[in-house]
Amino acid sequence: MNTQMKKYYLYIALLAVxxxxxxxEFEDQVDDSDAYSSGEADFSNYxxxxxxxxxxxxxxxxxxxxQQNSYPNILAQQFARVQETEDFDQPLMADNAGGxxxxxxxxxxxxxxxxFDAQGNATPRxxxxxxxxxxxxxxxxxxxxxxxxxxxKSFHLLAPGYxxxxxxATGAANPYFARxxxxxxxxVIGDAAAQNPTFFSLWIGNxxxxxxxxxxxxxVYQDDPTVSPANYGPNDITNPMVFAGVxxxxxxxxxxxxxxxxxxxxxxxxxxxxxFTTVPFAPLSPANPSFGPMIPTLNATFAQLNPALTALRGxxxxxxxxxxxxxxxxxxxxxxxxxxxxxxxxxxxxxxxALIGGGLDPGLATIYGMQYGQARQATAQDLLVLTSSSAxxxxxxxxxxxxxxxxxxxxxxxxxxxxxxxxxxxxxxVLVPSEQAMISSATQAYNQAIRxxxxxxGLAFVDAAAxxxxxxxGGIPFDGGVVTSxxxxxxxxxxxxxxxTPRGYALIANRIIEAINTTYGASVPEVNIGNYGTxxxxxxxx
Amino acid sequence: xxxxxxxxxTYAGGYRVAVQGQRALAMGHTGVAVVNSAELGFxxxxxxxxxxxxLTISAGASAIFSDVAWQNEDTGEIFRTDNPVGTxxxxxxxxxxxxxxxxxxxxxxxxxxxxxxxxxWAGSHxxxxxxxxxxxIQPVVSVKATDWLSFGGGPIYxxxxxxxxxxxxxxxxxxxxxxxNVTIDASGVTEWGWxxxxxxxxxxxxxxxxNYRSEIIMEAEDADADFQNxxxxxxxxxxxxTFDASLPLPAELTVGLSYELNEKWLLAxxxxxxxxxxxxxxxxxxxxPNIPDSQNPRNYEDSSTWRFGAQYIATDVLTLRAGYYFxxxxxxxxxxxxxxxRNDSMGFTGGLSLDVTSKxxxxxxxxxxxxxxxxxxxxxxxxxxxxxPFSGTYNSSTFIAGLGxxxxx
Numbered sequence: 001m002n003t004q005m006k007k008y009y010l011y012i013a014l015l016a017v018x019x020x021x022x023x024x025e026f027e028d029q030v031d032d033s034d035a036y037s038s039g040e041a042d043f044s045n046y047x048x049x050x051x052x053x054x055x056x057x058x059x060x061x062x063x064x065x066x067q068q069n070s071y072p073n074i075l076a077q078q079f080a081r082v083q084e085t086e087d088f089d090q091p092l093m094a095d096n097a098g099g100x101x102x103x104x105x106x107x108x109x110x111x112x113x114x115x116f117d118a119q120g121n122a123t124p125r126x127x128x129x130x131x132x133x134x135x136x137x138x139x140x141x142x143x144x145x146x147x148x149x150x151x152x153k154s155f156h157l158l159a160p161g162y163x164x165x166x167x168x169a170t171g172a173a174n175p176y177f178a179r180x181x182x183x184x185x186x187x188v189i190g191d192a193a194a195q196n197p198t199f200f201s202l203w204i205g206n207x208x209x210x211x212x213x214x215x216x217x218x219x220v221y222q223d224d225p226t227v228s229p230a231n232y233g234p235n236d237i238t239n240p241m242v243f244a245g246v247x248x249x250x251x252x253x254x255x256x257x258x259x260x261x262x263x264x265x266x267x268x269x270x271x272x273x274x275x276f277t278t279v280p281f282a283p284l285s286p287a288n289p290s291f292g293p294m295i296p297t298l299n300a301t302f303a304q305l306n307p308a309l310t311a312l313r314g315x316x317x318x319x320x321x322x323x324x325x326x327x328x329x330x331x332x333x334x335x336x337x338x339x340x341x342x343x344x345x346x347x348x349x350x351x352x353x354a355l356i357g358g359g360l361d362p363g364l365a366t367i368y369g370m371q372y373g374q375a376r377q378a379t380a381q382d383l384l385v386l387t388s389s390s391a392x393x394x395x396x397x398x399x400x401x402x403x404x405x406x407x408x409x410x411x412x413x414x415x416x417x418x419x420x421x422x423x424x425x426x427x428x429x430v431l432v433p434s435e436q437a438m439i440s441s442a443t444q445a446y447n448q449a450i451r452x453x454x455x456x457x458g459l460a461f462v463d464a465a466a467x468x469x470x471x472x473x474g475g476i477p478f479d480g481g482v483v484t485s486x487x488x489x490x491x492x493x494x495x496x497x498x499x500x501t502p503r504g505y506a507l508i509a510n511r512i513i514e515a516i517n518t519t520y521g522a523s524v525p526e527v528n529i530g531n532y533g534t535x536x537x538x539x540x541x542x
Numbered sequence: 543x544x545x546x547x548x549x550x551x552t553y554a555g556g557y558r559v560a561v562q563g564q565r566a567l568a569m570g571h572t573g574v575a576v577v578n579s580a581e582l583g584f585x586x587x588x589x590x591x592x593x594x595x596x597l598t599i600s601a602g603a604s605a606i607f608s609d610v611a612w613q614n615e616d617t618g619e620i621f622r623t624d625n626p627v628g629t630x631x632x633x634x635x636x637x638x639x640x641x642x643x644x645x646x647x648x649x650x651x652x653x654x655x656x657x658x659x660x661x662x663w664a665g666s667h668x669x670x671x672x673x674x675x676x677x678x679i680q681p682v683v684s685v686k687a688t689d690w691l692s693f694g695g696g697p698i699y700x701x702x703x704x705x706x707x708x709x710x711x712x713x714x715x716x717x718x719x720x721x722x723n724v725t726i727d728a729s730g731v732t733e734w735g736w737x738x739x740x741x742x743x744x745x746x747x748x749x750x751x752x753n754y755r756s757e758i759i760m761e762a763e764d765a766d767a768d769f770q771n772x773x774x775x776x777x778x779x780x781x782x783x784t785f786d787a788s789l790p791l792p793a794e795l796t797v798g799l800s801y802e803l804n805e806k807w808l809l810a811x812x813x814x815x816x817x818x819x820x821x822x823x824x825x826x827x828x829x830x831p832n833i834p835d836s837q838n839p840r841n842y843e844d845s846s847t848w849r850f851g852a853q854y855i856a857t858d859v860l861t862l863r864a865g866y867y868f869x870x871x872x873x874x875x876x877x878x879x880x881x882x883x884r885n886d887s888m889g890f891t892g893g894l895s896l897d898v899t900s901k902x903x904x905x906x907x908x909x910x911x912x913x914x915x916x917x918x919x920x921x922x923x924x925x926x927x928x929x930x931p932f933s934g935t936y937n938s939s940t941f942i943a944g945l946g947x948x949x950x951x
Contacts, residue, residue, distance in 0.1 A: 023609055024913075026613055026915055026935060027915055028615070030615055031613075064719070065719035068719070081618035113717070116777075120776075480925040481928060503713075525616060525618035526616065530930065536773065538775055539774045539775055
């Protein structure tokens, strides 16, 4: 081959090499280092502090995909688009079933999924496709940026031993923190501060009121600020002054540890949470074949009590001039359930005497007196918790046994044990107005403290209470519809009615980003909440 | 924003792959009026009769390096396709039976698309990946009516396949969080079409060519739809089934001319009209009555391409070529789907032929396709009865390198 030919071949070869594609570039490329600004904030090592909402808890459980959609993880991914950041590590669970094992035994159940029955009704049920496999005693090692601990109240973050697995069975320690605490006596705040954080978020205080609320008010309002939280019952409302002190201590610790910038998130009102707003106070329809036919008999029975009830109680303060204390079920409209209201004066004895005076058998009169001494029908001001929905209208077997022990026949006992109809809904299933007032007053006091501490320290502040008020009201529009608080269908709340869905958490993350951008002059991009899912349907249930 | 204007223009290309001959591609893919090689079997069969040799074979293949990037400034997301190298090929043989009659056989791949986005990327509810192929096999005949007028054409047999995967929507997953998706796969889909052409030679310097290739609607019947990661719930009644769907391979009309400036220089111009208007919607009709049919409006419009080419005979053995074309998009505003993310492009081409022997030449070509960055959206994805646009900024780059052989006897 002559040299001329060789040269031609070389040209062809060079042409081929020149073909190797170069990637398309954008004028303003979003992964260029200067595409977005962190402003005065430094996101390089973000640590999130909080409770279940921070952990990514949803559907009554913690599971991997929930954690991946936690708002801190969403934030961390967006922070990473703005500047070089360290990996955001989370103490991931072992599975997507949710639930916990303690020494091999189930300690917490699996997540809720939306299941359909033969009639096409959807209800949340516990997932049974696989069993919990996250063993509490398998302590994870290393630092975790997401320090959200399900169940934690404000003061728990300061409590040594809160992650000691030895205390889990007795309730002295937290099973979730036990999984990743650095030592038996470690504190949540200590482990957070030890990570040299540059930025932090804090969303704590929900459980300081919520456990009172979800227990239907089965606790007390701790009105003495000198009582140590160590002596609180599990369902008590934390004293607001104690809360403020604990809270500012947490913030101070993080700032001193190096996280000079951060964001504080306040506490939503329980009246905006579907756990408390989904079950109607008057669900007893006369059209219901298992209830409607009972109405004449029921009304005849309560007619014996009503003169005594109205005479002894007088008229309701809430509806002057009209008694709500007489018990009657409507033949034409849905009736309110019967509830136990511990804020009512107990008139059991007087009622019993009045009934005996009216000629009723003393044994039965005593039982009626006990059963209806603090009973009334619910009003629109009462909040029935989500878990009451499956109890209403059902025979309460515990009550049947108790009544039979008092000498009633099984048939009599059964007739007097229908939840919400003949047997008043138990205290823990209802939040009566006086309990709501305690919760509301504590929430407002906490939120005042949170806002004040944010302002005093120049931190970003997110009004989560206002956000959930929006979702509970008209809803928040996004590119695929509107996010609302409607249970199971609204998109914001998961199937436990308290915790959020991935879409709900993404919404919170966006509002946090907004606050950070405003406070620190940053330009962190938001996410599209339409890309985040809501509730998970599955027929893998029992 | 500098490129905001770009969203007002139309987009180009569709899934047409204009790489049907190294000599033609090097000249901006002109060829309807260029008598050069058996590549005419594709570009204008009526010209085959003017080839000097009794037997001419042109065969070759190209490598297409094509990448697309998508980004959204609001969310900070950026994704790039990871497309495999595309390899369109052609084979043309022409045989002169009589001075006025030539016959031939052409095999070529004018339509095809391979786009692979990262699984579960931001637009995964529209597409994760697609592999579309169509092979045209065409016997051709070329008849000289008079010295200055010839006709040509022949039936086209097409065999095609498509494999397309997308997520069912933006959020549905199984219990483990794996996104629910569907793969539709149809192969061995066959159909017939035809082409008809003419060439006019008013002077010995000037040729005028017209070529029309018919529309071919590829009908997939009882092809496979494979649903993956479907949660166990009546809300997602998806199980493997079959489907019917059709995809049009649009008709194409090309008119052009070539002019021999002198012994060394040849200039060519082609105007090409592709009747993309036939592609209104990609509808997938699933056999299982529980599975809602998938309707994906496309609303393409007919589009034009303007092609310019030049050839220079440098030495006895070396011919150099260069060209340019402007390729207008069939995709309309609001219909920019990431499965064929092509806007208007400009092609810059070049190449050469090297006569290794008097009978055998090596043909090489390259092309660089330049796309403007474009803000675009696909507005017809529906979620709960509501349009959910998928928008962002797209940018593409394409390099094509090809090698072929021309054999004359």
